[in-house]
Amino acid sequence: MEKLRLKESELARLGKVPRLNLVNSLSGYKSANLIATANSQGVPNLAIFSSVIHLGSDPALLGFMLRPTTVARHTYENIKETRHYTINHIHEDMIEPAHQTSGKYPAGQSEFEATGLTPETWEGQLAPFVAESRIQVGLRFEEEHMLKVNRTRLIVGRILEIRFPQEIQQSDGTLDLEKAKVVTISGADTYSLPATIRRMPYVRL
Numbered sequence: 001m002e003k004l005r006l007k008e009s010e011l012a013r014l015g016k017v018p019r020l021n022l023v024n025s026l027s028g029y030k031s032a033n034l035i036a037t038a039n040s041q042g043v044p045n046l047a048i049f050s051s052v053i054h055l056g057s058d059p060a061l062l063g064f065m066l067r068p069t070t071v072a073r074h075t076y077e078n079i080k081e082t083r084h085y086t087i088n089h090i091h092e093d094m095i096e097p098a099h100q101t102s103g104k105y106p107a108g109q110s111e112f113e114a115t116g117l118t119p120e121t122w123e124g125q126l127a128p129f130v131a132e133s134r135i136q137v138g139l140r141f142e143e144e145h146m147l148k149v150n151r152t153r154l155i156v157g158r159i160l161e162i163r164f165p166q167e168i169q170q171s172d173g174t175l176d177l178e179k180a181k182v183v184t185i186s187g188a189d190t191y192s193l194p195a196t197i198r199r200m201p202y203v204r205l
């Protein structure tokens with residue numbers, strides 16, 4: 001197959017939107033999550049993030065990338081206020097409301113109310129879960145690292161709690177994301193449902 005070749009200088013000459021769309025495809029399929037927080041008054045906030053990554057299992061850590069704080073970033077502000085947040089997997093039946101949470105809602109307006117997703121809260125809980133999500137992770141903020149190159153931040157959180165239906169867990173501990181109908185994101189607008197092709201054993205040499 002003949003390949004198009006684009007050098008950095010040619011990328012720079014593309015218009016903002018085609019460059020963004022092209023470059024956003026390059027990191028491959030990404031995880032689809034809703035991060036839920038609340039401010040110190042308990043007003044909940046919800047936003048979609050496709051940059052959640054595994055950082056370690058002992059201690060159990062997840063990271064995500066936050067865009068530069070040149071505009072209000074309510075998820076970040078709430079995490080700094082309460083130190084708690086939840087990461088909630090998006091499944092095929094919640095794509096529409098999940099995607100809607102990327103809108104710039106004013107600080108006082110809860111994306112839960114705006115989208116119809118349900119906050120799961122109880123006495124003493126600092127960040128809600130998303131009730132519709134089948135896989136929910138509760139975290140405490142650990143550290144942040146700002147990248148000099150573009151002022152994005154890696155936010156690191158320690159896993160405090162995990163909730164999921166027992167029937168999606170396999171005998172070796174793995175969660176069967178296909179069974180949970182968890183979706184993946186490419187670019188910032190394309191949702192897919194992956195199909196498992198095969199599982200490979202740990203490589204021991």
Ligand SMILES: Cc1cc2nc3c(=O)[nH]c(=O)nc-3n(C[C@H](O)[C@H](O)[C@H](O)COP(=O)(O)O)c2cc1C
Pocket residue numbers: 045046047048049050051052064065066067072073074075076099101102103104105185187188189
């Ligand atoms: C599919 C998709 C993925 C996104 N992933 C991220 C991300 O990884 N990091 C980020 O900072 N913003 C991401 N965003 C943008 C946020 O959802 C958006 O800025 C949102 O308004 C943040 O809400 P907040 O101010 O309540 O935190 C993504 C948007 C979409 C549509």
